[in-house]
Amino acid sequence: MFDVIAPRYDMVNRVMTFRMDVGWRRRTISALGLPPGSTVVDLACGTGDLAAELAARGLRPIGADLSFGMLANAPQPFPRLQADGAQLPLPDGSIDGLTCGFALRNFTDLQATFVEMARVLRPGGRVALLEVATPPNPVLRFGHGIYFGQVVPRIGAALSDGDAYRYLPRSVAYLPEPDEMLSMLTDLGFTHERRVLLSVGIAQLITATRGPG
């Protein structure tokens, strides 16, 4: 599916989020809190939006994504590899940070992917996970439901692929509850877990630090 939507993926993102995704990505990288020169894996990097922003901040991105089409449609070159997030071809404790944008709900095995994040991060390494969310306010939640469930698929169908953009809103159903995701990280030895809502709660940012164990 991602191979199919790759050529117009960035443009559709900008349109359907009214460019808010650009600010959310910047916030994600700031939340890592890592110094320039740090090696950061952008997991499920897609066409490399987060990787480009990491490089612009002096960090050293390595993108990893399962979809060759997404990797091949990156508008700017960056070090990248085709890999499953649950089986990264990287040594234990070899990276300083990991970002992941809008992909938690796409992983078929989120627990195994979190285990892999913990394995490749060095002790003290940081994760920053950006994902869609549902606003807590009932009125906003109602409006967001209409926009995300009915308008986004139509924008996707008009600009890209209807089937894919009907699936994307539905894929939120695969996302565990926030507390459950934070507990999964705690159980893997992460510390300082934090979740903040962005733009009245239509996006969320989860950060955590790899513990010493």
Ligand SMILES: C[S@@+](CC[C@H](N)C(=O)[O-])C[C@H]1O[C@@H](n2cnc3c(N)ncnc32)[C@H](O)[C@@H]1O
């Ligand atoms: C919604 S896109 C997000 C792309 C990019 N991170 C962004 O912020 O725009 C989800 C990405 O997750 C990738 N993906 C899905 N399952 C994956 C897996 N098991 N391992 C690695 N990447 C995966 C897809 O190929 C796709 O590029």
